[in-house]
Amino acid sequence: DAKTTQPPSMDCAEGRAANLPCNHSTISGNEYVYWYRQIHSQGPQYIIHGLKNNETNEMASLIITEDRKSSTLILPHATLRDTAVYYCIVRPLHGSGNTGKLIFGQGTTLQVKP
Amino acid sequence: GAGVSQSPSNKVTEKGKDVELRCDPISGHTALYWYRQSLGQGLEFLIYFQGNSAPDKSGLPSDRFSAERTGGSVSTLTIQRTQQEDSAVYLCASSPRQGQGNTIYFGEGSWLTVV
Numbered sequence: 571d572a573k574t575t576q577p578p579s580m581d582c583a584e585g586r587a588a589n590l591p592c593n594h595s596t597i598s599g600n601e602y603v604y605w606y607r608q609i610h611s612q613g614p615q616y617i618i619h620g621l622k623n624n625e626t627n628e629m630a631s632l633i634i635t636e637d638r639k640s641s642t643l644i645l646p647h648a649t650l651r652d653t654a655v656y657y658c659i660v661r662p663l664h665g666s667g668n669t670g671k672l673i674f675g676q677g678t679t680l681q682v683k684p
Numbered sequence: 685g686a687g688v689s690q691s692p693s694n695k696v697t698e699k700g701k702d703v704e705l706r707c708d709p710i711s712g713h714t715a716l717y718w719y720r721q722s723l724g725q726g727l728e729f730l731i732y733f734q735g736n737s738a739p740d741k742s743g744l745p746s747d748r749f750s751a752e753r754t755g756g757s758v759s760t761l762t763i764q765r766t767q768q769e770d771s772a773v774y775l776c777a778s779s780p781r782q783g784q785g786n787t788i789y790f791g792e793g794s795w796l797t798v799v
Binding site for chain 2: 604611612613614615616619671672673674675676677
């Protein structure tokens with residue numbers, strides 16, 4: 571079972587920041603938080619991941635709370651092409667008795683509106 | 685290639701026939717995963733390969749499903765005696781050898797329709 575909880579859907583105005591929350595209250599110390607998105611049943615696209623520090627790349631920022639029980643994915647200037655299902659996934663470090671596979675939940679459907 | 689490559693991109697088959705789906709992972713990636721996604725559903729883990737280790741087959745839904753990986757690179761997912769409920773997009777993914785936060789990259793999938 572997925573170890574994360576996300577709202578099923580969110581709307582965002584084009585050009586505004588999209589803030590997508592994720593709860594992972596049972597996360598373990600060796601588990602990373604990954605974010606993927608999927609557009610129209612294409613292959614999931616990697617966005618960003620982090621362990622405990624905030625991370626930023628060209629696509630997004632990831633803010634992880636100090637207790638690591640929740641995180642927020644931030645798309646700083648959402649465009650219509652960012653409309654997709656966003657998945658927050660907790661993934662264990664491979665090698666600690668597991669395959670490091672991604673277990674997908676239902677995700678958040680983000681609708682960016684003009 | 686630059687990304688994970690899957691073939692065929694689309695396959696229509698008759699119920700009861702066998703199908704093979706192919707995955708070429710990113711060059712140098714030692715871990716390979718298969719997932720499937722039925723229409724309107726989430727992604728379901730099927731099987732995982734890592735180097736010469738025994739594969740993790742815990743997600744295969746029935747003994748009609750099997751997969752192999754030859755030479756540590758290309759993988760083939762085989763579905764025998766296909767059923768209509770097997771209709772889905774089958775996604776392959778790969779990642780570098782396990783390490784700190786290695787990322788899994790997905791292909792565009794093989795769409796399977798069983799009629």
